[in-house]
Amino acid sequence: MAGTMIIDGQRVGFDKEKNILDVIRKAGIDLPTFCYHSELSIYGACRMCMVEDERGRTMAACSTPPRDGMIVKTNTPKLQKYRRMVLELILSNHDRDCTVCEKNGRCKLQELAARFSIKNIRFGPLCKQLPVDESSASIVRNPNKCIMCGDCVRMCEEVQGIGVLGFAYRGSKIKVTTAFERPIAEVECVNCGQCAAVCPTGALVVKNETSKVWDVLNDKNKRVVAQIAPAVRVALGEEFGLKPGEIVTGKIVAALRKLGFDEIYDTGMAADLTVMEESREFMGKLEKEENLPLFTSCCPAWVKHVEDKYPQLLKNLSTCKSPQQIFGALIKEHYKKIDEAQGKETVVVSVMPCTAxxxxxxxxxxxxxxxPDVDVVITTQELALMIKQAGIVFNELEPESLDMPFGLASGAGLIFGVTGGVAEAVIRRCLKEKNPGALKEISFSGVRGMEGIKEAAINIDGREIKVAVVHGLGNASKLISSILAGEKRYDFVEVMACPGGCIGGAGQPIPQSSLVKMQRAKGLYDVDRSSQIKRSEENPIIMALYSGLLSEKRYLLHRYLHHQK
Amino acid sequence: MNTTIIYGKVDQILNRYGNKKSALIAVLQEVQKEYHYLPQEVLSYIGDKMGISRARIFGVATFYENFSLEPKGKYVIKICDGTACHVKKSIPILNALRKELGLNENKRTTDDMMFTVETVSCLGACGLAPVITINDKVYPKMTPEAAIRLVKEIREANRLED
Structure with a gap:
């Protein structure tokens, strides 16, 4: 329904907006919210987006559809008082140790408390201090900072289709918790961290492991090797005010050198190895027609989800290690003898967009x-934090190049960071025609784009290969249901747990709107377009590794699951 | 606990409601009727069968006071402490029962899992005050002595059964 409404005396047109909050924000007014995320269902719990109509009635903008001729005000004395009251009540029950909070400076509650000048909290806390759950390798849950907005609950249930968190108990005893209040590491949590990405406060944060990195960087006996995942280079700049999707690989390398890393390589190189192995596995399975479709296995959140929910599909999961783990195993093997001779120890630090x-x-x-093959994993956000801690002015860094030999990746290895990228890379490898036209055709086959479930049909050796690409585990579950019900048949299925793929990982700078994710995706496709090597098999490093180190150690590239032992 | 028996019964209940998500509360009530509480494993099983997340089921089960996640005794004794029963001396009945069974405010179920003693705010039978119920059978105009007699009778009946 289209029409116009009057917001604070200003005439604003609307068209497809489902609620007046979107119309108000379109009009340039930053109406505050805690519980509103366009990708999640409307919850209407935080009451921060209240507006007043011409008769003095108040309503939540997020859950009110626009009507033609509607007149609302967004900043009346009544609303100001109301919002302050809401904030004061939330803060009264909030663990306000802001300066030592992981979310300090990025907290929505802190931001709005400052914006509405909350100086005095008249009420004491009702709740007792509850224990912090640090059981997970990826996220830390502090219930004392929870404001019951339910963003995490809806993210996990609606987008990821898992439902690890839910509201329990009621009234003043209500809390967001897991089933039977078990530690998060003991439930079906896949560690995707999307809950932390939408949490407005410090109730859910990504586990900070920067101190471990500082420790090894300051240890003379350690050779600290960094690997940078593809998606990091198109997002890190956002932490320093650069545009989403801006490619900052060179600056990241320069920053890592300044931080004291000894060698800096590209996870995309290891992704090329994943492509080689996964393609080989795929062609083999295709020939024997067994255990199809082949599911990709580079997303650890997806792998955990299969283990928890679809154990019958474990045999369909590729045995290839993820690029991160291939890289770690390879580097540790490469330096084994050198380390022994030099009396050093090699430490692999991954910089990932991902919490899983x-x-x-x-x-x-x-x-x-x-x-461990990989010693420490830090996220894009954690690297930005380290750069800031070291006082490095990121934007003024002169770009530097990655180290050789493990710093060379093909375009195929780098598009791994975006939904559809793994499928595209594998198709490039499997396709016999190697001309630029064929490449272009793949990119238009349907594997690219931000739709939740994508399908493509590719002709390989006269056989039509059916490919499906999904991102978001909720979409994956939908696809699997249709596969298990026999409604759909595919040969190859790529799954990435986070919406948009790794570029939308929970370790990336927040907030991440769908527009931001699209810009990051474009950044990765730009990297691919401008790279001289487009296919994994054309990467000279890969060839050298197969005839050298890997010639007798291909097992380094595979994970062996219980059922295969 | 014999799990096969548990799930057989739960399956019967679920089948009766056709695994409909909207029937969750009714399913939980029937499960509680069967086991006198909601065992964790049964809640997880129901969740997987009905396609509802375990956290959501836990949320529903903890929202309602009537659902219990703790095991209850074979005989659940509810002492009405509504206004009418209270003034008709319901508390001495409660104290007598607790003393007889070795229970207190925090320990509500006997170790042999025979008896659970709870208070309720009103059973809606004020004309019969003070009232207690044992597994939903109403016992009117109670006294501490009569309540203890009932408990002893139940014990005796169970001993004979064994």
Whole structure:
């Protein structure tokens, strides 16, 4: 329904907006909210977006549809008083140790308390201090900072289709918690961290492991090797005021050198190895027609979800390690003898857009004689924090290049960071025609874009290969239901747990709107377009590794699951 | 606890409601009728069958005072402490029962899982005050002595059954 309404005396047209909050924000008024996220259902709990109509009635803008001729005011004395009261009541029950809070400076509650000049809180807390849940490798849950906006609950249930968190008890005893109040590491949480990405306060935060990195950087006996995931380079700039999607690889390398990293490589190189192995696995399965579709396995949140919810599909999951783990295993193997000779120890630090990578690195199968393949995983946000801590002026850094030999990645390895990228990279590898026209055709086959479930049909050796690409585990569950019900048949399915793929990971700068994610995706496709090597098999490093280090150690590239032992 | 028996009964209940999500509360009530409380494993099982997250089911089960996640005794004794029963001396009945069964405000169920003693705000039978119910059977005009007699009778009946 289209029409016009009058907001604070200003005439504003609306068209497809579902609620007056969107119309008001379109008019340039930043109406405050805690519980409103356009990708989630309307909850109407925080009451910060209240507006007043011409008869003095107040209503929540998020849950009021626009009507033609509607007149609302957004900043009357009544509303100001109301919002202050809401904030004061929330703050009265809030653990206000702001200066030592992980969310300090990025907290919505802190921001709005400052914006509405809350100086005095007249009420004492009703709740007792509850224990902080640090059981997860990826996220920390502090119930004392929860404001009951339900963003995490809806994110986990509606977008990811899991429902790890829910509201329990009632009235003043209400809390957001897991089933039976179990520690988060013991429930079906996949560590995607999307709950933390939407949490307005410090109730859910990504586990900060920067101190571990500082420790190894300051240790003379350690060779600290960094790997940078594809999605980091198109998002880190946002932390320093640059545009989303701006490619800052060179600046990141320069910053990491200044921080004291000994060697700086590209996870995209390891992604090329994943492509090689996964393609080989795929062609083999295709030939034998067994365990199809082949599901990708580079997303650790997805892997955990399969283990928890679809154990019958474990045999369909690719045995390839994720690029992060391939990189770690490779580097540790590469430096094994050198380290022994030099009396050093190699430490692998991953810079990832992802919170589940922390969990993945800690999984027991990724240890070799007790030594983890990847020692520490920090997110894009944590790296930005380290850069700021070191006083490095990021925007003034001169770009530097990645180290060789593990710093060279093909375009195929780099588009791994966006939904559809893994499928596209594998198709590039499997396709016999290697001309630019064929490449272009793949990009238009349907694997690119931000739709939740994408389908493509590719002709390989005269056989039509059916490919599906999903992002968001809720979409994955929908797709799996239709596969299990026999309604759909695919040969290859790519799954990324986060909406948009890794570029929308919970370790990335927040807030991340769909527009921001699209710009980051464009950034990665730009990197691919301008790279001289488009296919994984054309990467000279990959070739050298297969004839060298990997010639007898291809097992380094695979994970061996219980059912395969 | 024999899990196969548990899930067989739960399946019967679920089938009766056709796994409909909207029937969750009714399902929980029937499960509670069966087991006198809501066992965790049964809640998880119901969640998986009905396609409702475990956290959501836990939320519903903790929202309503009537649902219990703690095991209850074979005989649940409810002592009415509504206004009418209170003035007709319901508290001495409560104290006598607690003393007889070795219970207190925090420990509501006997170790042998025979008896659970609770208070309720009103059973709606004020004309019969003071009232207690044992597994929903109403016992009017109670005294502490009569209540203890009832408990002893139940014990005796159970001993004979064994």
């Amino acid at each position: 990578k922390k969990y993945e690195a800690a999984r027991p199968e990724y240890r070799n004689n007790g030594i």
